[in-house]
Amino acid sequence: MAAPTKKNPPFVSPPVSTETVQPAVPSTRAHVYITTPLYYVNAEPHLGSAYTIIICDTIARFHRQRGAETFFLTGTDEHGDKIAQAAEAAGESPKAYADRISDAFRHTWEACGLEYDRFIRTTDADHVRTVREILQQVHDAGDIYFSKYGGLYCTGCERFYTEKELVEGKCPDHRTTPDWIEEENYFFRMSKYQERLVAVLNEDPDLVRPERYRNEVLAMLREPLEDLCISRPKARLTWGIELPFDDRFVTYVWFDALINYVTAVRELGPERFAALWPAANHFIAKDILKPHAVFWPTMLMAAGLPLFQHLNVHGYWTVNGEKMSKSLGNVVRPLEMKARYGMDAFRYVLLRESVFGLDADFREDAMVTRINADLANNLGNLVSRTLSMQQRYFGGVVQPLADPRPEDDDLRATFAAAAAEVEEHVGELMLARALEAIWRAADHANKYIVETAPFTLAKDPAALPRVGTILHNLLETLRVTAQLAAPFIPETAQRIRELLRLPEGALAVPGPQWGDAFPAGHVVAPPVALFPRIE
Ligand code: MSP
Numbered sequence: 001m002a003a004p005t006k007k008n009p010p011f012v013s014p015p016v017s018t019e020t021v022q023p024a025v026p027s028t029r030a031h032v033y034i035t036t037p038l039y040y041v042n043a044e045p046h047l048g049s050a051y052t053i054i055i056c057d058t059i060a061r062f063h064r065q066r067g068a069e070t071f072f073l074t075g076t077d078e079h080g081d082k083i084a085q086a087a088e089a090a091g092e093s094p095k096a097y098a099d100r101i102s103d104a105f106r107h108t109w110e111a112c113g114l115e116y117d118r119f120i121r122t123t124d125a126d127h128v129r130t131v132r133e134i135l136q137q138v139h140d141a142g143d144i145y146f147s148k149y150g151g152l153y154c155t156g157c158e159r160f161y162t163e164k165e166l167v168e169g170k171c172p173d174h175r176t177t178p179d180w181i182e183e184e185n186y187f188f189r190m191s192k193y194q195e196r197l198v199a200v201l202n203e204d205p206d207l208v209r210p211e212r213y214r215n216e217v218l219a220m221l222r223e224p225l226e227d228l229c230i231s232r233p234k235a236r237l238t239w240g241i242e243l244p245f246d247d248r249f250v251t252y253v254w255f256d257a258l259i260n261y262v263t264a265v266r267e268l269g270p271e272r273f274a275a276l277w278p279a280a281n282h283f284i285a286k287d288i289l290k291p292h293a294v295f296w297p298t299m300l301m302a303a304g305l306p307l308f309q310h311l312n313v314h315g316y317w318t319v320n321g322e323k324m325s326k327s328l329g330n331v332v333r334p335l336e337m338k339a340r341y342g343m344d345a346f347r348y349v350l351l352r353e354s355v356f357g358l359d360a361d362f363r364e365d366a367m368v369t370r371i372n373a374d375l376a377n378n379l380g381n382l383v384s385r386t387l388s389m390q391q392r393y394f395g396g397v398v399q400p401l402a403d404p405r406p407e408d409d410d411l412r413a414t415f416a417a418a419a420a421e422v423e424e425h426v427g428e429l430m431l432a433r434a435l436e437a438i439w440r441a442a443d444h445a446n447k448y449i450v451e452t453a454p455f456t457l458a459k460d461p462a463a464l465p466r467v468g469t470i471l472h473n474l475l476e477t478l479r480v481t482a483q484l485a486a487p488f489i490p491e492t493a494q495r496i497r498e499l500l501r502l503p504e505g506a507l508a509v510p511g512p513q514w515g516d517a518f519p520a521g522h523v524v525a526p527p528v529a530l531f532p533r534i535e
Pocket of ligand 1: 036037038039040041047048049051052077257258259260283284285286287288315316317318324
């Protein structure tokens with residue numbers, strides 16, 4: 001079995017020059033594969049599940065915009081005790097129940113404008129086939145054995161706990177006393193791969209990032225790793241994928257679900273699999289670090305597959321300082337946020353108000369403040385002032401870009417620097433800092449309006465050519481802002497592009513040089529209010 005190899009360039013893009021306004025050296029990655037966790041169908045989409053998929057959608061758009069072949073996967077996790085129990089409580093068969101909630105996820109994500117390439121379900125036939133093939137292969141290789149096991153089992157977590165892991169004898173997550181369960185089961189020789197996993201984590205410091213989570217994983221691996229129980233006797237649970245080598249058992253839900261990441265790209269054929277799989281970037285929250293950072297890489301090693309490129313781990317959202325829960329009645333639903341504020345505003349706030357890897361707190365009042373300050377005032381004003389002056393003084397017709405003055409060069413340099421910062425920060429998943437850089441540039445453009453005062457100059461007919469140049473520069477700031485912000489607020493970026501009457505595809509990276517985007521005689525649209533102020 002070959003040792004896992006990692007041949008892809010790192011996810012972090014190289015530092016770029018700030019000399020031209022275009023992201024001169026865009027993250028030239030030919031292939032990018034992005035995954036969300038597969039959400040359990042025992043709850044409907046909320047702020048937390050939306051956050052991960054919005055990050056993934058943003059990163060996927062970022063790479064697509066730079067011409068990479070991008071594959072973006074999401075879906076639902078449907079087997080196991082938890083789902084069987086939820087279905088029973090709902091008075092439905094597990095499959096009917098899973099169909100219904102899985103549809104709710106798909107409809108929500110579609111209504112939110114999220115552009116994934118496949119929505120996978122762990123009940124999909126190709127996934128079931130892949131799981132059985134991998135199980136058989138690992139079994140044949142001798143890494144799955146049959147044994148008796150007794151342990152403390154938490155149904156909520158669907159896993160056995162060691163005494164040490166319990167808090168006052170209770171599951172730390174569910175605060176319930178686990179049941180002592182003794183049964184014969186199949187085990188994956190995970191312990192065999194412990195050393196190799198530690199070595200890989202040491203050789204490749206970015207495999208699990210940010211660093212705090214890598215350290216957490218290394219800390220877990222300081223204890224001896226136990227083998228993983230990967231079956232459930234049908235006497236206890238039938239809702240799962242039957243083991244290919246023993247039909248009295250179904251597969252443990254994590255050994256099933258994690259494999260989805262391979263199923264989806266394997267289905268694309270060997271060539272695309274070979275290109276995409278080593279470029280896999282998993283996105284999860286810290287709650288499922290152990291299955292992704294310990295079970296998954298050791299499973300891949302046993303299956304003789306290379307490891308993913310990065311496991312990207314973000315923090316947890318609370319709402320007004322509290323854990324989000326149905327019983328507290330504080331669940332934030334993405335479609336309600338979309339209806340109230342618009343999807344882009346919701347996306348913007350989530351990405352702007354969180355630091356990747358750290359926990360964040362969601363407050364609707366803070367959201368309104370942010371929308372008014374950044375979207376209605378800063379960006380919205382820049383768009384409406386520029387387009388209204390272009391309309392008033394030139395009937396919307398773009399004027400030549402004449403001799404640059406120092407303040408024009410400064411403006412252009414600010415946007416060049418913002419473009420470079422966006423490349424760098426997105427490569428490091430610092431999405432809030434990327435947005436900060438774009439909005440700093442937009443702010444500069446607003447100040448440029450005040451300082452150059454085209455509305456005063458326009459009173460003097462002799463100064464009109466200068467007014468034309470100022471407005472031309474401002475149109476460029478709108479174009480570049482839309483280009484840089486497109487992965488984050490895609491609808492707004494397209495609306496700006498349409499207002500500028502630029503063709504579809506005009507926001508690709510790299511785009512035209514400053515001054516080249518608007519041919520002589522080009523006409524832009526009259527202004528609109530992109531983001532009305534929220535009172
Ligand atoms: N089904 C497993 C994952 C299997 S992946 C092969 C699972 N599902 S889940 O529905 O519980 O989703 C957990 C994920 O939802 C988190 O890792 C995170 O991506 C997202 N979040 C759920 N609640 C969240 C917050 N409150 N805050 C941030 N993200 C949250 O675990």
